[in-house]
Structures are given as structure tokens and as C-alpha cells.
Amino acid sequence: MTQTSDSVTWLTQEAYDRLTAELEHLSGPGRTELAAKIEEARQEGDLKENAGYHAAKEEQGKQELRxxxxxxxLDSAKVGEAPADTGxxxxxxxxTVAFEGDKDDTMTFLLGxxxxxxxxxxxxxxxxxxxxAIRGKKVGDSASYExxxxxxxxxxxxxxxxYAG
Structure with a gap:
């Protein structure tokens, strides 16, 4: 999760392993299970009014997108350690940022x-x-974004x- 390029997705080893396992399941056993569901629904008859078939096809589209x-x-992933605490x-x-005009109105988030x-x-x-807008800034700095x-x-x-995970 160090920064060198915006085209790289920085991931912890844990996140990389989790995503790799998900991809292996979806593109292997997951596809096989879904193909069986579609075939089973297809056997039920008229595809125009077959809700099970249409639901399985929609699920297949979502799975392929994922x-x-x-x-x-994963193709753009770089596995690394959390960044150094440089501030x-x-x-x-x-x-954590505070919005202009109200120091009590804050938001905390992970940049990544x-x-x-x-x-x-x-x-x-x-x-x-x-x-x-905030990349490269330090505590006390201000930034503006659209x-x-x-x-x-x-x-x-x-x-x-x-980020500690």
C-alpha cells in the first residue's frame, strides 16, 4: 500500500490472497455451478416466461462482471506493507478531514x-x-476539491x- 503510481492498485497480502481465492472460485467451480443452474432452468421449458432461467442468466452476468x-x-496489484507513518x-x-467553517464536522476514511x-x-x-486534492498534504494543510x-x-x-487493517 505504498504509492508510486496511480495505475497500480496497492493491496495488503491478506487482501491479495482473498481476492485471488475469490477469482479462482468464481472462474472455476462458480462458473460450473452456474452453468448447471442455467441448464436445469432451461429444461423447464419456455424460456420467455421462465423466471428461474432469467434469474440464473442475470446472476451469470453479475458473476462475469465480478x-x-x-x-x-489483480493484474494491476502491487502487494506491499502499509505505508510508513510519515504524516x-x-x-x-x-x-481525517474537517470541512471548512465547522471544525466539528469531520470525516475519516481510507485513501486507497x-x-x-x-x-x-x-x-x-x-x-x-x-x-x-489531499494527496501529499500534511496535518494542518488545507485543500479544495470540486x-x-x-x-x-x-x-x-x-x-x-x-491503515492497520
Whole structure:
């Protein structure tokens, strides 16, 4: 989870192993199980009104999408240790920001890959508007980023620490 390139997905060894196992299951036994479900539903007759067949085909589409996502993540993955506690915002860091005008209005999140966050922590991509604005900043620094509605939001970095998992 160190940072050198935005095209790399930094993952802990645990996250990499978990995603690899998921990909192996979905692209092996998972595909076989789903193909059997589709064939079983196909045997039930008229495909136009066969809810079981349509549900299985929809599930197959979702599974294939997840397989493509996992391959993309794993193809660009770099396995590493959590970043050093330098106090600088970057991939793999848990960041707390305060919103302009209200120091009590804070948000804490992981800057990195949602695949790496094993708990309920919010995750923002380093390539997101907020992630881009705060990367390289330190505690006490301010940054501005554009909201989806086109307005600008200012934040102050309150805390930066490595993600511990």
C-alpha cells in the first residue's frame, strides 16, 4: 500500500490472497455451478416466461462482471506493507478531514482501494477529486476539491495515519 503510481492498485497480502481465492472460485467451480443452474432452468421449458432461467442468466452476468473486476484489480496489484507513518496523505493512509467553517464536522476514511478495507471504513480512491486534492498534504494543510454539483469544498487535514487493517 505504498504509492508510486496511480495505475497500480496497492493491496495488503491478506487482501491479495482473498481476492485471488475469490477469482479462482468464481472462474472455476462458480462458473460450473452456474452453468448447471442455467441448464436445469432451461429444461423447464419456455424460456420467455421462465423466471428461474432469467434469474440464473442475470446472476451469470453479475458473476462475469465480478471476474473481470477481480482480474483488472489483480493484474494491476502491487502487494506491499502499509505505508510508513510519515504524516503525509497517500495511498493506504487513514485520513481525517474537517470541512471548512465547522471544525466539528469531520470525516475519516481510507485513501486507497475498497478491496483492501476489510471493515466498515469509508474508502476514497486516490484518483477521486478529494483524493487528488489531499494527496501529499500534511496535518494542518488545507485543500479544495470540486463537488459533483460543480461547487468547491475546502477541507483541512486533521489526522493522517497508516491503515492497520
Amino acid at each position: 471476474i473481470r473486476q477481480l482480474r483488472q484489480i 503525509v496523505v497517500g495511498q493506504g493512509m487513514v485520513v 482501494s475498497r478491496e483492501d478495507a476489510a471493515d466498515d471504513m469509508d474508502v476514497y480512491s486516490a484518483a477521486s477529486p478529494l483524493g487528488t 463537488l459533483p454539483n460543480g461547487r468547491s469544498m475546502n477541507v483541512e487535514i486533521i489526522e493522517v495515519k497508516p
